[in-house]
Every structure is written in C-alpha cells, then in structure tokens.
Amino acid sequence: MELHAHSHSHHWVRRTPDWRAAAVAGFAAGAILMVLELFWSAWGTGGSPWEISHMIAAIVAGPGSLGSPGFDLGVVALALVTHYVLGIAFGLVLAAVMAPFRLDSSAGMALTIGGAFGVLLYLVNFFVLAAWFPWFAEIRGAATLIAHLIFGMSAAFLYWKLERDDTAL
Template identity: 40%
Template structure:
C-alpha cells in the first residue's frame, strides 16, 4: 500500500507495480498493457504480492525465533531492517536476471519500503509472540 501511495505521489502510474508483479506469473506480455487499469493484471499482481509478503514474513519469523532475536524490540527491529535491506538487493538486483523489468524500480523509495516491510513484520512478530513460555504452552498470553 505504501508503495502505491509513493508511486502516486511521485507522478508514476500505480498500476505499473501490479503489471510488473503480474508479469511474474502471466509473462512479459502483461507489461505491454497500456497504462489503463486492467482488473486481471491488478488482481494477479495483488495475489503475487500478498503471497510473497506472507512467505517472506514467515521466513523472517523462522529467522527471528530460533536465534532469540526477539529478546528485545531493538534487536528485533534491527534484524527486521537488515532483512528488508537484504530483500531489496535480492529482489531488485538478484531477481532481475529472471525478471529484468524490476531493474527500473531501483531507488531510494523502494529501498525504504523494503526496510519498512522488514520492520513492520519483525515488530509485529515481537508484539504477537507470547513473552512467557510457561503461559504460551497453556494458551494464555
């Protein structure tokens, strides 16, 4: 959502992000669509984005939990921010070998949005995790 707002504020077409994401599953022809709204492309882009977000959030939780990075909010936030930075470079530099159209998205705003994603996921995990192991086994937070 923040990405769409940032694109709109900078004068870019918000649907371009959905076109790029939908092209992962629909192929590069999805990019050839005009700048007008297309429900199929928007829906497929949204589904791809949500699935990636859920999977990456689960991966971050799997990183945080076994290493006890959730011992303090500061450490947890740092791990989340570093995860977001890593995700930015993997997505917009590493994955461009398979999906070259993402190279044009590189910049400060996407970088910041990836960091925010990592922070939000990590801090949400921190807030939702039971703090007392004996209570969490009983189902009481």
C-alpha cells in the same frame, strides 16, 4: 499476551517460530509495502499507480502483463495475490531466522533485524532476481529501498507483537 521474558542471549536454540504470527505479520507488512508502492507510483514519480501492479503480476503471468500501466482488474487481482503470498512467505522466512536465535527478545532487536532483512530482501529482489524479472531493475533506488526497509521492520515488529510465548505453554 507475549511477555518477551526471553534471555537476551542470541545463540541458536531449538525454538519453533509462531508460524501463524509470522504469516499475519508478513501479510500486514505486505499491505504496508503495497500502499507505499502505490503512493510512490502515483505521487513520487507522477506515473500510473497501477504500474507496479503490472510488474508484480508479470512475475506469474510473464512480461505480457507489463503492457499498458492502466487499471486492469485481472492484473490487479493477480498482483494482489502474488504480493500477499510473497509477503507471507517472507514473513515466515524472517520468523524462521528470528525465533531460533532469539532475535525477537525486544522491540529494538526485532526492528534492527527486520531492517537488515528488508535491505537484504531489496538486494535479492532488485539485483539477483532482476536477472529473471528485468523490469524490476527500472525501479531500483532509494524509495524502493526505504519501502523494503519498512517492510522488514514492520514484519519483524508485528511478529514480535503477535507471537505467542512457546515457553509459557
């Protein structure tokens, strides 16, 4: 159990993130984001709940995956793998920022940093990377921003809860 008895100083220190906790936090936050995306697609826009799966699969398989937004097991499987790999990768990046600056010193700090990370992730994904994956430009907006904000906050909070205290070993 993590006691979070860290100093509240947020200067850089040599401190290795808990990579296992970061991967689990990214995976779980990715699942939360995926549920939000499915909900938004199905009920928020009235579109197919599989449309975003096609967009995510197209990151790996190319724009040919964008075809019919109906259910396709291969497309959904590729989207799941891609989504979870990216979630884990982003969880690792977030932990790599949080640990050395002790931004995991409290739940409030973790949520704040996670929220900022989620907003930054949204901006990079939907404005920078959209140059290579232009189909993501069509889902820019408040709902997608809020979903990414929730992803970042979930990943940071879960990392804070799951990380092992490296100073107690």
